[in-house]
Amino acid sequence: MPRALTSLDPPVAHLTSPAPPAAPCAEGMVLAGAFCIDRYEAQLVHSDGSGVHPANQPLASGVRYRAESRAGVLPQGYISRDEASAACQAAGKRLCKAREWQAACKGSAGYKYPYGRDEVKGRCNNGKLHLPSQFFGPLVTRYGEQHLNDPRLNLQPGFLAKTGEYAECTSDQGTFDMVGNLHEWVADDVNGALPKKIPIPYGVEHMGARGNGAFMGGYFSSHREHGRGCEYVTTHHAPGYHDYSIGFRCCSDPADAAKQPR
Numbered sequence: 001m002p003r004a005l006t007s008l009d010p011p012v013a014h015l016t017s018p019a020p021p022a023a024p025c026a027e028g029m030v031l032a033g034a035f036c037i038d039r040y041e042a043q044l045v046h047s048d049g050s051g052v053h054p055a056n057q058p059l060a061s062g063v064r065y066r067a068e069s070r071a072g073v074l075p076q077g078y079i080s081r082d083e084a085s086a087a088c089q090a091a092g093k094r095l096c097k098a099r100e101w102q103a104a105c106k107g108s109a110g111y112k113y114p115y116g117r118d119e120v121k122g123r124c125n126n127g128k129l130h131l132p133s134q135f136f137g138p139l140v141t142r143y144g145e146q147h148l149n150d151p152r153l154n155l156q157p158g159f160l161a162k163t164g165e166y167a168e169c170t171s172d173q174g175t176f177d178m179v180g181n182l183h184e185w186v187a188d189d190v191n192g193a194l195p196k197k198i199p200i201p202y203g204v205e206h207m208g209a210r211g212n213g214a215f216m217g218g219y220f221s222s223h224r225e226h227g228r229g230c231e232y233v234t235t236h237h238a239p240g241y242h243d244y245s246i247g248f249r250c251c252s253d254p255a256d257a258a259k260q261p262r
Contacts, residue, residue, distance in 0.1 A: 024254040026092070028069030030174040031254065032104040037096060038249035040163035041075035041177050041184065042067040047090050056154040058242060059083050066090040067250050071164040075177075075247045077154050081185040081213040081239040084248035093250035095187040098198045098233075100251050101216055105178040105230035107171030113229040114171035114178055124169035125161045125220045126180030131244070148243035159220050175249075179229050180222065182247030183215040190214055190235045200235075201227030208236035219245040 025036035044053040047064040055074035059065060067087040079087075085095045096104075111117050114124070121127065135156065136147055154160045164176045171178070178184070188194055190212040200207060218232040226234050 026252065029250075029252065032100070032173045032175070034254075035100050036093075036252045036254055037100065037104045037173070037175060038067075038069035038093075038251070039175055040069045040071055040073075040249065041182055041247045042084070042087065042249050043070055043073045043163075044068070044076045044079075044087055054151075056151045056244075058149055058151075064090060067093065067248070069249065071176075072162050074154065074160060075163055075182055077160070077182055077244045077247050078149055078151075078242050079185075079246060079248060080242040081187075081215075081248075083242070084185045085187065088248075088250035091250060093252040095185060096249065096251035098186040098188040098194065098214060098216065101178070101184065101186050102198050102230055104173045104175050105171060105217065107173050109172075111171075111229075112231060114169060114175070119229065120168075123166065124180040125166050125177065126218050126222045128159060128221050130221050131156060131159050145243065148245075150244070153244040161220070178217050179232070180218055180220055182217075183219045183222075183234060183245050184217050185213060185215045185246065185248040188214055189239075194235070198233065199227075199231050200233060201231055208234075212237055213239040213241070215246055215248075221245070 024031050029036040029038050043055065044065040045051065045068055046053060047066045053065055053076065055076045058078040065087045068091065088095050105114055107114060113119055131153055132147055135153060161181055166177060169179060170176045188197065190208050191210050194200065194207065194214065212235055214233055214235050216233050217230065222232060226232050
């Protein structure tokens with residue numbers, strides 16, 4: 001039988017399991033090559049802890065918001081690139097670069113659509129009727145931005161979907177809704193370098209004015225006006241522009257994961 005320990009014996013070190021390695025990306029994100037990206041289009045919460053911002057409302061001046069990536073919620077539209085960038089920063093993240101965004105959308109095989117080479121109607125939330133024309137009448141294009149920021153638009157049934165609702169609109173990177181649902185702002189300015197980073201579907205002449213922002217992927221009423229699938233790019237609006245059709249998601253470097261709120 002083994003000898004019983006006495007008070008004269010040296011202490012025995014307790015064996016402990018090594019701590020598991022830290023996750024490379026924060027909750028709600030996936031690793032896509034060398035960067036992390038939100039699984040879902042962003043929802044906004046108030047940074048002071050007072051709750052979720054209504055996704056159909058433009059942002060209030062002077063209020064600080066934080067971006068969150070969650071399934072089963074209406075994503076935030078009505079947001080400018082400047083506001084989207086600030087919400088990502090408040091979450092310890094950053095707005096995705098155009099090249100990152102497109103790489104995550106295309107997946108490891110580099111397909112034009114998240115799920116494959118060819119478009120399959122109904123897999124993503126796009127190709128629907130033009131909502132403001134249905135809501136306000138066919139002359140809506142003459143009205144103005146106040147109509148395109150009407151909070152009622154993104155509450156109309158059958159148009160904006162909850163995050164992840166189109167379960168087959170995903171790539172092997174694990175992101176959802178990168179084609180359709182909402183346009184998504186990226187960090188790049190419109191300039192001569194942009195076509196070297198991502199395909200501009202109809203050539204450089206299709207680009208908007210230098211200094212504009214870019215948003216990608218199309219939204220629920222997009223067809224092929226500005227490209228197909230993951231190569232859909234709109235370059236005609238300033239970074240301060242917002243309307244019902246535009247949202248965003250965030251990216252980060254894996255080393256930043258520990259800084260992000262969980």
